[in-house]
Amino acid sequence: MTEAVEGPQAALAPPPVIGDVVFGDPASPVAVCTLASRSMLARLAGRPEIAIAGRVFTENVGVERMLQNLAANPRLRVLILCGRESLHQVGQTIVSLHRHGLDESARVVGSPGPEPFLPNLRASELRHFQQEVELVDMIGERDVERVLTRARELAHMAPTDPEPSQAAHQAAGLGGALDRSEVEQVVAASDPPSAWRYDEAGFFLILLDRTAGELRVEHYSQDRVLRRVIRGARAQDVCHTLIRLGLVTELAHAAYLGREVAKAEAALRLGLHYEQDSPLDPSRPY
Numbered sequence: 001m002t003e004a005v006e007g008p009q010a011a012l013a014p015p016p017v018i019g020d021v022v023f024g025d026p027a028s029p030v031a032v033c034t035l036a037s038r039s040m041l042a043r044l045a046g047r048p049e050i051a052i053a054g055r056v057f058t059e060n061v062g063v064e065r066m067l068q069n070l071a072a073n074p075r076l077r078v079l080i081l082c083g084r085e086s087l088h089q090v091g092q093t094i095v096s097l098h099r100h101g102l103d104e105s106a107r108v109v110g111s112p113g114p115e116p117f118l119p120n121l122r123a124s125e126l127r128h129f130q131q132e133v134e135l136v137d138m139i140g141e142r143d144v145e146r147v148l149t150r151a152r153e154l155a156h157m158a159p160t161d162p163e164p165s166q167a168a169h170q171a172a173g174l175g176g177a178l179d180r181s182e183v184e185q186v187v188a189a190s191d192p193p194s195a196w197r198y199d200e201a202g203f204f205l206i207l208l209d210r211t212a213g214e215l216r217v218e219h220y221s222q223d224r225v226l227r228r229v230i231r232g233a234r235a236q237d238v239c240h241t242l243i244r245l246g247l248v249t250e251l252a253h254a255a256y257l258g259r260e261v262a263k264a265e266a267a268l269r270l271g272l273h274y275e276q277d278s279p280l281d282p283s284r285p286y
Contacts, residue, residue: 014285016127021054021069023044029077030151030159035091035139037083043144049151051076057086059093059113064121066094070133078160082138082147089113091139099136101126101220134158191252199253201246205263206276210286215264219247235265 016135020038022045033051034040044053054069056062070076085091093111100109108116141147200222207216209231215238217230228247232238238261248254260276267274273278273284 021052023052024050026051028151028155029075030155031070031076031078031079032080032082032151033091033094034083035081037087037142039143040083040144040147043146047148049057049148049155055083055128056090056094057088058088059088059108059111059259060118061120062090062115063097063108064118067125067129071122074132077132078134078136078151078154080136080138080147080151080154082141084142085139087114089116091137095135095137095139098130098133099128101130110286114129124169196252197250199248199250201249202227204242204247204257205273206260208264208268208274210268215261215268216219217242217261235261249270 002233002274020041022041024044024046025048028049028051030049032044034044034053034055036055036057041055044050051073052069054066060270070079079094081091081094087111093113093116096110096116097108102118102121103109106117106119106121108118124214134154138147138150138151184186190210202219202221205220207218209216214231214233215235217232217238218226219228219230219242220226230238230241232241232272233252235258239258242248243254243255244246247259263280264274264276266272267280267286270282271286272280272282273286274280
């Protein structure tokens, strides 16, 4: 959960899957999906017309998580789709899923999205969504008051079901296509320094050019000869260029560079002191 408000939402069980969500009144049967519009969430937080609102930005994992959240809270009987549609066509994917379900390859039937595959969705979660959740298509609507007006109307019309249905029980963990207890859980840990392998392609010094507003990444051969300088305003651009030029050949080295260049970009944008291999310190401005 990345965003929450003080108040009545404490009575509503938090969703089992982490997401970009805010809470309203747990007694409401209405959930809201703002698609790619994150700014709407702050204005929906704490509103009594809805129980929960969340943003979904991808037509695969994002949709899966949303349906898992709905199935875990069976009193949610209405889902309003609103907000800006993204290039991933998440809203249309959700509409197609509700109407047509999945094919044998776990692809949403009729979805216009580029990768609408939901292999981790339980059959019981899909049944719950299709049979017990009313879907309201307000895709493109970014006026929060209009959404709340519709939510208020729907809350009075939604069926009440204080006891979870059979489908909801199954969705909570008593059946379905995937038993998540079988998914491997791994505790992350760093490799020891002795496991480090030097990259034959060379090493890098990461610097900030604050005057130009750029990252400066110097590439050296292993005999410490400067070979090239890569400049860019964004960590993504720099990292893609390093890979495209074949300047990184070790996976651990690539992961290290990704962390460092992203950290350097953050320091540049936030006006913080940057030193390679040292953590950023918010109390130490540039």
